[in-house]
Amino acid sequence: MTARLRPLSALFLASLLCACASTPSNQLGELPRTPTASIEQLLEQAAAASGEEAGLLRLSAADQAYRQQDIGRASSILQQVPMDSLKPAQQVFASTLAAELALARQKPKTALKALQHPSLEQLSALPVDLQIRSQLARARALEGSGQILNAARERVFIAPLLSGEAASQNQEAIWKLVSSLPLEQLQPTGDADLSGWLELARLTKTSATPDQQLSAIEAWRSANPSHPAARELPTDLQKVLQLAGQPLTHIALLLPAEGQLAQVSQALRDGFMAGHFAAQQAGQNPPKIDFYDSSRLSSLDDFYRQAQSAGVQLVIGPLEKPLVKQLASRPQLPITTLALNYADAGQQGPAQLFQFGLAAEDEAREVARRAWDDGMRRAVALVPESEWGDRVLAAFQQSWQANGGTLIAASRVSQPVELAQQIGDLFQLRQSEARAKRLQNTLGVPVSAQPTRRQDVDFIFLAATPQQARQIKPTLAFQYAGDVPVYATSHLFSGSNGTQDNDLNGIRFCETPWLLNSSDALRQQVSSQWPQAGGSLGRLYAMGLDAYRLAPRLSQLKALPDTHVEGASGALSLAPDQRVQRQLPWAEYRDGQVQPLPASGI
Known part of the structure; x- marks a missing residue:
């Protein structure tokens, strides 16, 4: 070569x-x-x-x-x-x-x-x-x-100079880099070898099952016989080939049909079945789906016995947190289970239990990652005064400080009338006003001085509803802090643009690919049947779809910790405790409209 x-x-x-x-x-x-x-x-x-x-x-x-x-x-x-x-x-x-x-x-x-x-x-x-x-x-x-693509390009360039163990280690590093890139960056370049790596990563990400990955990898090797990866596949892909040939043919979907979670359950079910029907339309052989109503469940043991006798290989659900906590407390489960909620933090579940949900803590950690990659180092936080706000703040603080960042101050928002005072306190405007007053008293003449905010804040971490965010951003400007970057969770996005969203201009936030990519063919198809899938409920449709996509990949995610599944609710990976984690794309409000942002490090 x-x-x-x-x-x-x-x-x-x-x-x-x-x-x-x-x-x-x-x-x-x-x-x-x-x-x-x-x-x-x-x-x-x-x-x-x-x-x-x-x-x-x-x-x-x-x-x-x-x-x-x-x-x-x-x-x-x-x-x-x-x-x-x-x-x-x-x-x-x-x-x-x-x-x-x-x-x-x-x-x-x-x-x-x-x-x-x-x-x-x-x-x-x-x-x-x-x-x-x-x-x-x-x-x-x-x-x-954070310049992942450039790092891969550098390693591809130096690869011909290496031999033996150094060459193998470099190949593994190249694969780790390209396989971590989002799909939109897996495009051909002017370098044949790098383009080959990127195409191989794209094929493995877009193949729904290990068997489809096997076919795609073999087709790629046939088309690129002289490529370094064709001669020696990365270790992760060798394991993928080993996992192929174990098809998933029978799934039980365990969700409540009645009660407070019925609407959530319906959105999850519709998203799940959208994935199932899309697989059928693509000519695949999707698994059989049995439906079970968890709101009428008398015993988890009875359910598993019934599912086992029916030949179920995988249970998806339950949604109810008490049931998930019950499963997490057991030493083992008779059938591999993907719960659609999380047990308590720190509760170690059995080896057969995987947990997946739209955890706000994931988004708080995503804000910490993105802000750090963007060069931010000192933060203040604004979160709701609630148990939810405490959890989000704790997740952000833990991740941010683990990166090396500093959380200077945090404020919990409760009453709108207190908002100006709280923001003023965060940015120490009262101290500035007091200094001007002392100077006036010393000089004995009126002093014209505009209050100045503290200058050691790089950005604001914001977790808020759309209504709260529309109040907070203008108040920042009123309190002389309108130039401070704001990084937010998805909770401020209602799923649609409106004239009142001009008040959100400049805010950067993470969001599911489902809601950010309105041109996605499957989203358009689902939204035409269920219009609510294009609004804030769309996150649940995306989660249901991703539960379907995760089903055949759980063994692979467990065997290959660095593997990601490109999902509708984010890039999905598996933590050591077998909880599915999400990494989300980013957008920014400009002129009241949501504009996607490139990945950090580009």
Whole structure:
């Protein structure tokens, strides 16, 4: 296979083919040699030396400290090496080492900055092992900064230089990257190898069952026999092939037909059956569906005995939280079950129990992820004064602080009349007004001063209904905080646009693909039959559809923790506790209209 070359890479190819670049030219300078001395001995020799020799010795010492995982010492030694005194090859070495040290400190953007040194333009003229080291550092830095597609491109570029275990590890890393991309990014590029990886990821994401994935993978391998993944499939895809050949033929749908949850249940059922009918129309052989009414359930044991005798392989439901908690308390279940709600947090269920729902906590964690990827670091929060608001705030705070973010303050909204006061307190406007008053008293003359908000807030985390959000955004502007970015959960979106949504302009929020993508053919078909599927109830239709899509993939999600299912309610993955987690796309209000946002890191 021929590697695609970047500008200035002709010398790089020559060095690769001729194997004559073990030492840079005199003009580029020597590279540090692999030392036999200790770090202390190298530093002693550097203190007695001068010029280029002293710099080389310190670079060797810093590199040795890095390899010993003494990051602090390596950084301290590297800082003693004046970059301007080094020759180009040594500058490349130092820049690469600086990037690796930044990555070790979880600072990928600092690593990228280090790899932007002008000396890197001559990387192709340097020994192959340094080229590999620099390029892999760049790939890791791109991945760490959220530039997933660029990270995959970097690894594809460097792949022809690798062999043995390093080549296999790089292939696994490429697959991990491309398989984590959303569908809209899995498009052909100008690079044949990268396009092949992206097409393989697209096929596995859009195949509904392991058997369909098997067929798609084999067809792809036949069409791309020289591609690296065709010669050696990634480990995850090898496991997919092992899971194929175990078709799901019989499902029990356990939902309440009566009571307070009847409307929710009906939307879930309609979405589930929409998936079933779509599979039939696509010429697939969908499983048989039996319906059971959980509102008339006398005993879970009786239900499972009845389902077992009917040949049911998978139960989807129940919806009622008390029933889910009962299932989670059992040591095992007779049939694999996908519950459509969650047991209490921390309640460890049996191996046969999976849990799926539209958890607001998922969205709070999604806000934390997106805001961090967008460069935000300091937050304040506005949530409803309720048990629901407490749960959402706790989930956001836990995820945000785990990323390294700071939650400066939080306020719980209850009465609209108190909103201005609460926002003023969040942004310390009263202190600003008090300072102006003290100044006026000191000077003895009127002082014209506009209150100023605190400047250490990067963004606001908002969890609110549409009505609350329409009050909050204008109040922020009134309280001199209208320029602060707002990141919100989906609860502020009613499912449709209206003139009153001008009050939401500028708010960024996560939402289900079902409601954001009104041009989706299946959504249009379902909404034509059930108009409410296009409004706020659409999230339940999407969840029902995704329950159908998850059914044949549960074993795969369990066996391959990094696997995602592209669903109507989000990109779905399985946490270690077998709870389905959702990652959602993003949108922003502009001129009262909802406009989709690109994925972070693009």
